[in-house]
Amino acid sequence: xxxxxxxxxxxxxxxxxxxxxxxxxxxxxxxxxxxxxxxxxxxxxxxxxxxxxxxxxxxxxxxxxxxxxxxxxxxxxxxxxxxxxxxxxxxxxxxxxxxxxxxxxxxxxxxxxxxxxxxxxxxxxxxxxxxxxxxxxxxxxxxxxxxxxxxxxxxxxxxxxxxxxxxxxxxxxxxxxxxxxxxxxxxxxxxxxxxxxxxxxxxxxxxxxxxxxxxxxxxxxxxxxxxxxxxxxxxxxxxxxxxxxxxxxxxxxxxxxxxxxxxxxxxxxxxxxxxxxxxxxxxxxxxxxxxxxxxxxxxxxxxxxxxxxxxxxxxxxxxxxxxxxxxxxxxxxxxxxxxxxxxxxxxxxxxxxxxxxxxxxxxxxxxxxxxxxxxxxxxxxxxxxxxxxxxxxxxxxxxxxxxxxxxxxxxxxxxxxxxxxxxxxxxxxxxxxxxxxxxxxxxxxxxxxxxxxxxxxxxxxxxxxxxxxxxxxxxxxxxxxxxxxxxxxxxxxxxxxxxxxxxxxxxxxxxxxxxxxxxxxxxxxxxxxxxxxxxxxxxxxxxxxxxxxxxxxxxxxxxxxxxxxxxxxxxxxxxxxxxxxxxxxxxxxxxxxxxxxxxxxxxxxxxxxxxxxxxxxxxxxxxxxxxxxxxxxxxxxxxxxxxxxxxxxxxxxxxxxxxxxxxxxxxxxxxxxxxxxxxxxxxxxxxxxxxxxxxxxxxxxxxxxxxxxxxxxxxxxxxxxxxxxxxxxxxxxxxxxxxxxxxxxxxxxxxxxxxxxxxxxxxxxxxxxxxxxxxxxxxxxxxxxxxxxxxxxxxxxxxxxxxxxxxxxxxxxxxxxxxxxxxxxxxxxxxxxxxxxxxxxxxxxxxxxxxxxxxxxxxxxxxxxxxxxxxxxxxxxxxxxxxxxxxxxxxxxxxxxxxxxxxxxxxxxxxxxxxxxxxxxxxxxxxxxxxxxx
Numbered sequence: 001x002x003x004x005x006x007x008x009x010x011x012x013x014x015x016x017x018x019x020x021x022x023x024x025x026x027x028x029x030x031x032x033x034x035x036x037x038x039x040x041x042x043x044x045x046x047x048x049x050x051x052x053x054x055x056x057x058x059x060x061x062x063x064x065x066x067x068x069x070x071x072x073x074x075x076x077x078x079x080x081x082x083x084x085x086x087x088x089x090x091x092x093x094x095x096x097x098x099x100x101x102x103x104x105x106x107x108x109x110x111x112x113x114x115x116x117x118x119x120x121x122x123x124x125x126x127x128x129x130x131x132x133x134x135x136x137x138x139x140x141x142x143x144x145x146x147x148x149x150x151x152x153x154x155x156x157x158x159x160x161x162x163x164x165x166x167x168x169x170x171x172x173x174x175x176x177x178x179x180x181x182x183x184x185x186x187x188x189x190x191x192x193x194x195x196x197x198x199x200x201x202x203x204x205x206x207x208x209x210x211x212x213x214x215x216x217x218x219x220x221x222x223x224x225x226x227x228x229x230x231x232x233x234x235x236x237x238x239x240x241x242x243x244x245x246x247x248x249x250x251x252x253x254x255x256x257x258x259x260x261x262x263x264x265x266x267x268x269x270x271x272x273x274x275x276x277x278x279x280x281x282x283x284x285x286x287x288x289x290x291x292x293x294x295x296x297x298x299x300x301x302x303x304x305x306x307x308x309x310x311x312x313x314x315x316x317x318x319x320x321x322x323x324x325x326x327x328x329x330x331x332x333x334x335x336x337x338x339x340x341x342x343x344x345x346x347x348x349x350x351x352x353x354x355x356x357x358x359x360x361x362x363x364x365x366x367x368x369x370x371x372x373x374x375x376x377x378x379x380x381x382x383x384x385x386x387x388x389x390x391x392x393x394x395x396x397x398x399x400x401x402x403x404x405x406x407x408x409x410x411x412x413x414x415x416x417x418x419x420x421x422x423x424x425x426x427x428x429x430x431x432x433x434x435x436x437x438x439x440x441x442x443x444x445x446x447x448x449x450x451x452x453x454x455x456x457x458x459x460x461x462x463x464x465x466x467x468x469x470x471x472x473x474x475x476x477x478x479x480x481x482x483x484x485x486x487x488x489x490x491x492x493x494x495x496x497x498x499x500x501x502x503x504x505x506x507x508x509x510x511x512x513x514x515x516x517x518x519x520x521x522x523x524x525x526x527x528x529x530x531x532x533x534x535x536x537x538x539x540x541x542x543x544x545x546x547x548x549x550x551x552x553x554x555x556x557x558x559x560x561x562x563x564x565x566x567x568x569x570x571x572x573x574x575x576x577x578x579x580x581x582x583x584x585x586x587x588x589x590x591x592x593x594x595x596x597x598x599x600x601x602x603x604x605x606x607x608x609x610x611x612x613x614x615x616x617x618x619x620x621x622x623x624x625x626x627x628x629x630x631x632x633x634x635x636x637x638x639x640x641x642x643x644x645x646x647x648x649x650x651x652x653x654x655x656x657x658x659x660x661x662x663x664x665x666x667x668x669x670x671x672x673x674x675x676x677x678x679x680x681x682x683x684x685x686x687x688x689x690x691x692x693x694x695x696x697x698x699x700x701x702x703x704x705x706x707x708x709x710x711x712x713x714x715x716x717x718x719x720x721x722x723x724x725x726x727x728x729x730x731x732x733x734x735x736x737x738x739x740x741x742x743x744x745x746x747x748x749x750x751x752x753x754x755x756x757x758x759x760x761x762x763x764x765x766x767x768x769x770x771x772x773x774x775x776x777x778x779x780x781x782x783x784x785x786x787x788x789x790x791x792x793x794x795x796x797x798x799x800x801x802x803x804x805x806x807x808x809x810x811x812x813x814x815x816x817x818x819x820x821x822x823x824x825x826x827x828x829x830x831x832x833x834x835x836x837x838x839x840x841x842x843x844x845x846x847x848x849x850x851x852x853x854x855x856x857x858x859x860x861x862x863x864x865x866x867x868x869x870x871x872x873x874x875x876x877x878x879x880x881x882x883x884x885x886x887x888x889x890x891x892x893x894x895x896x897x898x899x900x901x902x903x904x905x906x907x908x909x910x911x912x913x914x915x916x917x918x919x920x921x922x923x924x925x926x927x928x929x930x931x932x933x934x
Contacts, residue, residue: 008050009047011050019067024067044085049084053084089216103146104149140262141257141260148172169214180262188245194234202314203307207300227281227313243277282317289321325377334371353435365470412467469517501547514556525560528569574627579882581680581880582881592620596624615713632874645761647714648667670686673759674759675841681880685722690735690736752779758841816924820923827930
């Protein structure tokens with residue numbers, strides 16, 4: 001022996017070495033111990049485990065023979081160590097009957113499932129070897145031990161599925177119980193010297209045994225009826241004989257002796273319960289259910305199946321009782337009855353550690369399944385099964401469970417049953433309680449192949465949450481946050497309806513559409529959601545918008561899962577609360593929703609990444625980032641302008657790659673897009689100018705086609721050419737000669753103002769430079785007084801009449817508004833022709849910097865105009881994002897205005913109102929100084 005071992009002790013190593021000295025070489029011994037070491041590392045092999053292993057090893061008849069077999073049959077070692085670590089009960093069986101281990105580990109024995117007929121014949125043959133009643137009972141107990149070891153090994157080694165294991169355990173229990181009852185029946189007959197009795201009885205299995213899903217240490221629930229009560233030859237009634245048989249059966253099935261015990265037997269589910277006769281006639285049994293059977297008994301009888309006695313008698317019972325279990329009309333909702341029963345169970349069991357009875361445990365799977373079976377089993381006979389896993393499969397076939405839901409439930413049920421099997425197989429105890437700490441918890445985690453107990457407990461908790469959500473979705477059980485009723489809703493009824501939709505998908509007909517996974521995912525964000533609502537200024541709007549977005553979703557679970565990220569959820573709720581514009585964009589738009597779910601909405605924006613997106617998507621991305629204050633309105637405006645221009649260039653390039661046309665033209669933009677001040681309410685104003693003659697029908701047709709193409713592509717942004725000479729009534733393309741003539745004869749001052757914002761987009765830059773020269777020439781010819789008068793006249797024409805003390809203001813067109821800054825800058829730019837070419841496509845802040853440098857405006861004036869302009873543009877942007885107000889109007893006493901100050905971090909409404917008026921005054925004073933001296 002040359003290797004050291006970390007998971008098995010020196011004592012064990014020395015013991016094995018002592019047994020094998022002279023029989024195994026050092027190499028063979030090392031190989032054996034190494035295989036044990038490897039297995040032990042994965043199964044929480046403790047001192048207790050090693051003690052079990054040594055007990056088994058000492059009990060073996062030929063230890064060397066077995067250890068050699070461990071070398072040639074690796075599954076021997078695996079089984080030996082796993083039994084030692086995971087089951088004191090199976091260890092005791094091996095110690096008592098080591099010969100069972102050799103038999104159970106044989107390949108044929110391990111691989112095949114238990115066959116009820118073959119097993120019955122084997123047991124009967126074994127029992128027939130004994131003449132005495134006690135000998136026969138002990139033989140049955142021995143068969144239980146033998147096959148429990150086999151079933152436990154198949155389970156422990158992962159050979160059998162949970163469905164196969166529970167079925168094998170059920171066959172074992174049914175076969176042995178039926179045979180024991182028959183032996184007891186014969187014993188009572190012998191006692192009264194009755195050889196032949198012309199009466200028939202039937203034993204029915206209920207509960208887990210009835211559904212063929214028995215545990216290792218379950219009670220077995222039984223019910224017995226007989227065909228007819230008559231007097232026997234000894235003067236006793238058949239009822240008495242059967243009662244004595246049942247009593248003898250219960251005694252020898254449940255009593256623990258030195259030979260062990262069989263099963264805990266329970267007859268309390270019979271008609272009228274524990275104070276009623278142990279058996280009654282079939283007629284009395286059916287009359288009971290017909291006249292006074294309780295609703296819970298329908299649920300109980302779902303799992304009824306034949307165990308022993310006369311099978312024809314059982315079929316008569318089953319055929320009759322079917323209409324009771326699955327009536328056309330229920331006197332009382334089975335859902336309500338099951339909910340009451342579940343509440344009683346939860347009230348009794350307060351522990352969250354009970355995998356069977358706790359909230360989200362096995363009962364929360366079984367009860368909803370049984371409710372669905374009771375409601376639909378009459379229409380679909382295949383739903384009339386007592387087996388939960390089979391029921392899940394059948395319910396899914398009839399779309400009563402969604403495929404994903406059925407898959408999850410099967411996995412959860414198997415997970416819970418494996419936990420239950422481990423706990424019971426450890427000490428043959430009827431327990432369902434998971435320890436909160438300690439060795440058993442560590443072993444359970446290892447048995448289930450979790451990395452550690454923490455990962456196991458996390459998985460268990462998450463699964464139980466999802467299971468309980470499924471329970472509530474079927475049982476229509478609502479779980480509102482405790483403080484929901486205290487939230488500051490203006491319309492509580494509507495808010496609650498929206499809230500219930502988000503929780504369960506409940507619609508106008510009160511049907512629930514969300515599956516258990518979706519409900520569970522919402523629950524994970526629910527506490528944070530309620531907390532946010534409690535401190536929000538507009539909880540009604542938040543919940544309304546949230547519900548609006550989810551109503552259009554095919555997979556709301558994906559949304560709830562994404563919103564588990566705290567930052568994402570906070571951002572989403574802020575959008576719901578304040579972002580009327582972004583919500584209206586993406587509530588019904590799949591692409592925009594994908595931009596949010598993918599996280600792209602939170603990524604840094606760049607022109608290269610935006611140019612290939614639809615215009616609607618571009619506006620959405622900017623609206624979210626501005627609303628979340630990830631980017632300032634001013635920076636967003638500049639970047640948005642560049643993105644729109646780049647997209648225009650890309651679109652024109654694609655269009656003209658397919659169209660044959662004279663290249664001597666250019667496309668330019670005017671307005672806010674040209675000056676890189678494009679906003680969410682801006683239009684795209686285009687100019688199409690040809691260097692040659694424009695009176696060409698084909699040319700006009702091509703550019704009309706281009707305009708329509710751009711209008712379609714950039715929708716919902718308006719695209720037009722209304723700023724061309726003569727406006728929308730004229731031809732769509734003008735040439736340079738036409739413009740020259742227009743400039744010389746009839747261009748108006750407001751059109752020259754519009755040309756102060758001009759940007760080349762696509763085409764030939766030579767005609768564009770010529771166009772610039774025409775504009776510059778015209779600017780030089782303008783009369784300053786006439787220019788001033790015309791701009792003032794235009795100002796008076798477009799300005800919305802308002803006084804500085806009024807309750808409302810138009811941020812753009814009001815006195816002291818953004819238009820006054822625009823008009824002033826345009827006046828000064830037209831007054832200084834030399835600056836036109838360099839500043840026709842520059843934003844206002846750049847122009848102001850140059851005006852300060854040239855002493856056209858004072859530093860103080862530039863600073864005042866810049867700060868006022870940024871402030872008003874910020875107000876205008878958020879006025880649109882929050883309220884979709886396209887008219888630039890702010891009404892100080894409106895309900896909407898209450899939201900804006902808080903969003904912009906003003907302490908009170910009056911503080912914002914005061915700031916607005918102060919900035920208005922600054923703008924208007926400077927404007928009047930240069931343009932309105934009257």
